[in-house]
Amino acid sequence: xxxxxxxxxxxxxxxxxxxxxxxxxxxxxxxxxxxxxxxxxxxxxxxxxxxxxxxxxxxxxxxxxxxxxxxxxxxxxxxxxxxxxxxxxxxxxxxxxxxxxxxxxxxxxxxxxxxxxxxxxxxxxxxxxxxxxxxxxxxxxxxxxxxxxxxxxxxxxxxxxxxxxxxxxxxxxxxxxxxxxxxxxxxxxxxxxxxxxxxxxxxxxxxxxxxxxxxxx
Amino acid sequence: xxxxxxxxxxxxxxxxxxxxxxxxxxxxxxxxxxxxxxxxxxxxxxxxxxxxxxxxxxxxxxxxxxxxxxxxxxxxxxxxxxxxxxxxxxxxxxxxxxxxxxxxxxxxxxxxxxxxxxxxxxxxxxxxxxxxxxxxxxxxxxxxxxxxxxxxxxxxxxxxxxxxxxxxxxxxxxxxxxxxxxxxxxxxxxxxxxxxxxxxxxxxxxxxxxxxxxxxx
DNA sequence: ACATGTGAACTGCTTCACAGCG
DNA sequence: CGCTGTGAAGCAGTTCACATGT
Numbered sequence: 462x463x464x465x466x467x468x469x470x471x472x473x474x475x476x477x478x479x480x481x482x483x484x485x486x487x488x489x490x491x492x493x494x495x496x497x498x499x500x501x502x503x504x505x506x507x508x509x510x511x512x513x514x515x516x517x518x519x520x521x522x523x524x525x526x527x528x529x530x531x532x533x534x535x536x537x538x539x540x541x542x543x544x545x546x547x548x549x550x551x552x553x554x555x556x557x558x559x560x561x562x563x564x565x566x567x568x569x570x571x572x573x574x575x576x577x578x579x580x581x582x583x584x585x586x587x588x589x590x591x592x593x594x595x596x597x598x599x600x601x602x603x604x605x606x607x608x609x610x611x612x613x614x615x616x617x618x619x620x621x622x623x624x625x626x627x628x629x630x631x632x633x634x635x636x637x638x639x640x641x642x643x644x645x646x647x648x649x650x651x652x653x654x655x656x657x658x659x660x661x662x663x664x665x666x667x668x669x670x671x672x673x674x675x676x677x678x
Numbered sequence: 679x680x681x682x683x684x685x686x687x688x689x690x691x692x693x694x695x696x697x698x699x700x701x702x703x704x705x706x707x708x709x710x711x712x713x714x715x716x717x718x719x720x721x722x723x724x725x726x727x728x729x730x731x732x733x734x735x736x737x738x739x740x741x742x743x744x745x746x747x748x749x750x751x752x753x754x755x756x757x758x759x760x761x762x763x764x765x766x767x768x769x770x771x772x773x774x775x776x777x778x779x780x781x782x783x784x785x786x787x788x789x790x791x792x793x794x795x796x797x798x799x800x801x802x803x804x805x806x807x808x809x810x811x812x813x814x815x816x817x818x819x820x821x822x823x824x825x826x827x828x829x830x831x832x833x834x835x836x837x838x839x840x841x842x843x844x845x846x847x848x849x850x851x852x853x854x855x856x857x858x859x860x861x862x863x864x865x866x867x868x869x870x871x872x873x874x875x876x877x878x879x880x881x882x883x884x885x886x887x888x889x890x891x892x893x894x895x
Numbered sequence: 896a897c898a899t900g901t902g903a904a905c906t907g908c909t910t911c912a913c914a915g916c917g
Numbered sequence: 918c919g920c921t922g923t924g925a926a927g928c929a930g931t932t933c934a935c936a937t938g939t
Binding site: 465469471474475477478479481482483503504505540541542543547549555556557559560561563564566567570571572610611634635636637641642643649651653654655656657658659660661662663664665666667668669670671 | 682686688691692694695696698699700720721722757758759760764766772773774776777778780781783784787788789827828851852853854858859860866868870871872873874875876877878879880881882883884885886887888
Binding site: 496497498508512513515516520521522523524525526527528 | 921
């Protein structure tokens with residue numbers, strides 16, 4: 462069973478993804494079985510949380526024993542929708558785009574980049590590992606031809622809202638946005654953000670408010 | 679006043695960072711004043727949330743009017759600790775590292791990359807915009823010499839825990855980790871993660887469970 | 896009149912603690 | 918006996934609604 466018994470929170474989904482990383486590492490190390498305790502430790506959370514997260518989708522463990530590593534891996538893959546391949550477009554072939562394209566974990570996890578577009582005429586026509594870079598003016602055609610399901614937006618902030626609208630206009634329902642801009646999209650489109658500036662600024666805040674090892678003592 | 683009156687949540691900090699992006703855009707457009715309503719709209723949240731977030735740190739608005747764009751920008755910069763410069767090291771000069779180095783928003787926001795290290799002997803010695811790439815074996819020395827406060831870890835997953843420990847050993851208290859691995863660090867060290875795989879997998883989950891526009895009707 | 900600032904209500908995530916089962 | 922699975926309790930973050938101030 463992989464039918465959630467209740468509404469699933471965003472954070473639960475993210476943790477499942479983390480558990481999967483841990484499980485695959487354990488799998489490579491030929492570990493057969495793992496406790497919620499151990500999974501929690503390596504995944505940066507608590508044992509109770511692990512059990513709660515998993516229990517939403519079913520009972521995958523054996524009492525007194527723990528979870529079978531290969532079985533739980535398989536179940537989480539199913540839950541997250543990673544037992545199929547997703548067709549992904551990369552919009553923007555700049556530095557970030559290039560880095561993403563090379564990121565080995567994407568393909569391993571079933572995300573196949575089937576289309577790349579850019580505005581830079583010098584890049585258009587080049588082959589990136591078998592994928593020909595097309596011009597951004599053809600964006601809609603490319604997305605349709607390649608039957609793209611997920612678009613990664615790696616374009617400058619000022620361009621991203623317009624790009625998002627064009628992507629959405631051809632029926633793409635999932636976006637991963639790297640620009641530091643909040644996208645406005647229709648309700649039925651899911652957007653996730655990777656905002657490195659926000660993460661750095663959160664660090665800045667933390668440093669400010671946790672002055673090194675206290676000097677008042 | 680920028681003293682928080684109460685415990686500040688992680689999410690509040692992240693939203694402040696987003697508000698700041700919006701405010702700076704408004705500032706460039708010469709907008710003088712903005713309501714919580716408008717800030718919320720552009721920042722992807724609600725008006726009440728905006729007011730709550732800001733009220734933790736003080737009263738920056740004028741009733742009946744809204745918030746002064748330049749004033750609020752300045753206040754949020756102060757709150758987030760962006761009125762000073764942070765000395766940042768980039769550990770790992772691969773694709774992701776290169777992309778980060780070029781990311782213009784970092785420098786604009788006061789994050790200055792003052793050191794770069796890599797394990798690849800061919801890269802060592804090269805100058806990246808005035809910063810010489812040093813060998814990873816010298817990591818600790820480099821961090822000390824350059825008085826690094828924040829380390830960006832852009833190294834492969836299998837290496838990142840060891841790198842983190844070395845970075846922490848010389849007193850760096852803030853890490854931004856790009857590897858899909860949960861880091862174990864001492865309590866007084868802050869770690870933020872940028873995990874593109876997790877974001878993509880969350881999209882996958884969302885797509886699975888929100889089949890396009892329902893076919894049962 | 897209008898938009899902020901905020902206590903109070905609400906919602907939902909996390910933690911606890913233990914019953915259930917291998 | 919050990920570890921999972923889970924209702925119940927606790928807590929944190931969000932939303933509501935209005936008093937406050939300009």
